[in-house]
Amino acid sequence: MPMLDLHNGDAPSVPADCDVCLVGSGPAGSTLARELSGTRLRVVLLESGTTARSEAADALNAVENIGYPRTPDQWAVRNRILGGSSHTWGGRCAPFDAEDLEKRSWVPGSGWPMSIADLDVYLDRSAAHLGLAAGRWPSDARFWAASRREVPGPMPDARLLQPALWQYSRDTAETYLYEYMRFGRHLTDQVGVNITVITGATVLRVDPVPSGRAVRSVVFAGPDGQRRTLRARTVVLCSGGIENPRLLLTSNAIVPGGLGNDRDLVGRYFMDHLRGSVATFSIADAARLQRRLGRYNVRGHLFRAGLRLSPELQRSEGLLNAAVWLGEDVAADDPWNALRRLRGGEPRSMADLGIVATHARLVVRGLADYFVARNGVPRRYAALTLDGMCEQRPDRDSRVGLSEREDRFGVRLPQIDWRVHPDESRSLRRLARLVADESARMALPAPILADWVREGGDMPATFRDVAHPTGTTRMAESPTNGVVDANCRVHSIEGLYVAGSSVFPTASHCNPTQMIVALAIRLADHLKGEAERRSDTPVLTDSRLSPARATAPRVLVTGATGRIGRVVVADLIERGYRVRATTSKVPPGSRTEDDTIAWRRFDLQEAGDYDDLVKDCQAVLHIAAEMAEPTRMEMANVTATGLLAAAAERAGVTAFCYTSSVAVYGSGVERTAAEDSPVLTADRDVPTEYWAVDQTRAYGRTKLGGEGALRRAARSVRYVVLRPAVVVSVAQIIEIREWSRVKRALTAHRHAHHVYVGDVSDAIIWSMARALAGAGAPGSVETFNLSEDDFGEPTHADFLRKAFAASGDRRFRVPAVPWIVDWLRDFLRFRRSPLRHPGWRMRFPNERLLAAGYRFRFGMAHAHAAALAALRDEATLHRPARAEPFASKPSTVE
Structure with a gap:
C-alpha cells in the first residue's frame, strides 16, 4: 500500500481523488481502513501527525477551555500521530451495558437508534482489531467458570450491585506480552494496495457541492502550509469528539453555521468521564481484595473485575450508570x-x-x-483505593464551539464549555456507599469512604477528564435530535459520515474504545454495501482484483463441489472472477459452462494433464483432498499436490492457496499449536503422536505431506497454506442434536474449534487476492492457522444451551459430564501418552493471520445467530429445519 509523508517531499504523489477519504487514524480511522482494505474502493487516509510525536503537530491540538477544568496537557488525552490516541491509551475495553442504549426517562437525551443486541456481531468482530480474548465476556459467575477459576466469594445483592468486567487490549505482534494495541504501529503492513495513508496532512475543512446536500472534497494542508484539495465521494470524520465537531463547524463556506448544523446541534451534548477515588483500603488487605477485584490472566489476556450500579437501582433512584474498581498505587x-x-x-x-x-x-x-x-x-503498594467512573448527564449547553483564536493554518481553535452536574456526584456517592454496605456480604474488607462521599458533597477537583470526549455529533433517528443517523451519516449531507465516540448519545460508565471499533466495523459494512448498490463502483469484500469479467483473473478451484469448495466457487463468481472448477464426481458438460465458470472432471487418484488444468490460470485454490480412505490419501493429498504445484510453476501462476488442516499438529505436548509448533512425522505413521483414529491420523500426516510437496516445488509462485480448524455450515452446527445422547453428554464440555465455512471461503480468497497483489516474495510459502478459538462461547455446551432456549428441543439438553471422564475415555480408547493433549484440549491461535491483515467477515457469532434463527423458525412452523445444500457432517479433530 502507498504511504506518503508530506514532510518528506511526497506531495507530488498525492492523489487528486478517491472513493473514500478517512480523516484521522485513531481506533475508528484505522479500523475503517483495515475493514475497507482489499475492496475496489480507493481509500485515502489523512493523518495530521506522522509516525513520531512532534511539537508542530502537538500545537495543532490547542484548545480554549471556558468550562469545568480539563487536563491541560493535551498529549495526555489527544495524540496527533499515526494511530491517534491509541498511542497513549490504557488499553481498557468493555462493551456498553444494555441499558446504556435504552431510552431512560430520568436521563434526558438518552436512547440510541439501536440496541446492544444489534451490535453483538460487531463487538465480536472488534476482538481481532483490539487484540481481545473475545468481543464479549460475561461479567457474572460465568466469567469465573470460563476462566477456570472458583468464584472468589459470595456475589453482592444483584438488585443493588452487579459485577463489571474490563479486558485489556493486547498487541500480539509486539514482544512485550501485554503491550496495548497501538493502531498506527502496524497499520501500513495490514492494509492492501487500495489504501493510501498520507501523514503530515491536516484537514482544514470539508466542502460540499453547491447545494450543500452532498460532500464533494476535503481541503488539507501539509507542514509547509500549502493547501491541497482531495475530491471524494465519501468522507468519514474519524478525528475524535473535539476535532469532529470542530471540522463540521469550520466547514461553513457554503452552509452557514457549518455542515450538519441545521438545528444547532453540532458540538453540543459534550460529555467525558470524571474519574477518581471514592474510598481507600488498607494495604494489608491487598491479597483479599485482589481475589475479587484484581487482574486476571485468561488465555494470555488480562481482565480486571469491578462492580457497577444495577439497572434496577438506576431506574428506581434515577441514577446514572457508574462503576468502581481497585486502584493500585505501586510503591x-x-x-x-x-x-x-x-x-x-x-x-x-x-x-x-x-x-x-x-x-x-x-x-x-x-x-x-x-x-x-x-x-x-x-x-508492593503505596496505596490502595476504590476508584470510580460515571457516565454524564447529557446537557445541550455542554459543548464544543469555535474560539476567536486560530491555529497556524488560520483555523479557529475549539472552545470547550464542559458542564458537570450533581447527578454524577450523587451516582458515584451511592455506588461507593453500596460497596461499603455490601462488603461484608462479599467477604471483602470494608472501604474507608472519602470525605466528600460521607458528607454528601460533590466530587473534588481531582476528578478530571480521561480522554473520552463524547456526544458532540450525536446519533439519532431524526435530525431534530441528532447530527448523524443510525448509519453515522450526517442527516442532511449525502456521503458525509462521522465515526468515533462523538456519535454516542450517552457515554456509559466504561471506556469507549471497543464501542468505537464496533461501530466503525458496522460503518465499513455499510459503506461496502452502499458501494455495491452503485452500478459504477462494484465493490467486492476482500477481493483486490475483480475487474470486468472478460479480463478478470482465472482461478482454478479443485474440490469445487466439496463442503468448502462449493462456497468458494460461489464467492469467486460473486466477486467477479472467472472460475475453472474441478470435481471427480461430475462429468464434463453436465453443468453450464460460460465465461463465468468452466467445469473439468479431474480425479486426483488418476494420472491427468496438470499442465492443461492450470493453463491460463493466474491463481490455484487447491481444496480437494481425500478424507475418508487412508489407502488413497498419499496419492491424493501428497503426490497430486506436488504435481499440481509443479504445473503451476511451469505455467507462471502467481498465487497458489492450499487448504491444509490443524490435524497436522496431532496431539501436542503443549496445548497451544501455533504455526511454528511441532507437527506430525510426515514420512511415516507414529501412532503415539496423535490421540485419534487411524483415518484422522493419516489425514493429518498426508496434509502435512502436501505442505512439504509445495515447499519442494516452490520457485516463483507465491504459496499460502491455510490450516483451518473444524469447518462448519449453519446446518452442520445444528446437527449436534443428531449425535447420540452419550456422545453429546461426554463431549459437551469440548472446545468445538468451529470456524464458519463462509469465513474459510473468505480467507482463502483474501489470501489469493493478497498474493495476486504482490504480498510475499516469489517462491515463498506462508502458513496460517485459520481458527476462531477466541470466540467467547466456544464449547458444544454453549451452543446446546442456546439452542434449547431457542427451540425447546430436548435433544439439545444434556447433563454436564466433567471433562476428566471424556479424557479418560479417550485415554482408554487410544492408549496414548498422557503427556500429550487430545485435539479438543488444544488451542490453535490465529494471531499470525490477523497480523497479516485478515479480519473475519462473519464469525461464529453470526453462524450461531443464524442457526438459532433457523431453530426458532422450525419451532414456530413445527417442521424440520431446511438443510443447507450439500450439507455434510463436519470433520473432527480428535
Missing part, C-alpha cells in the same frame, strides 16, 4: 518494577538488586500467582 520499592529495570539494563542495578532481595517472599508468591493461579503478580 517505589516494588520488586517487580525493579526486576523489569534489571532486565532492561536500566541504571540503579545495585539498588534494584537490594529491593528484589528484600522482598523475595513477594516475588516467590508472585510466581505462584502468575503461573499457577494465572493472575497478575502481587505488587
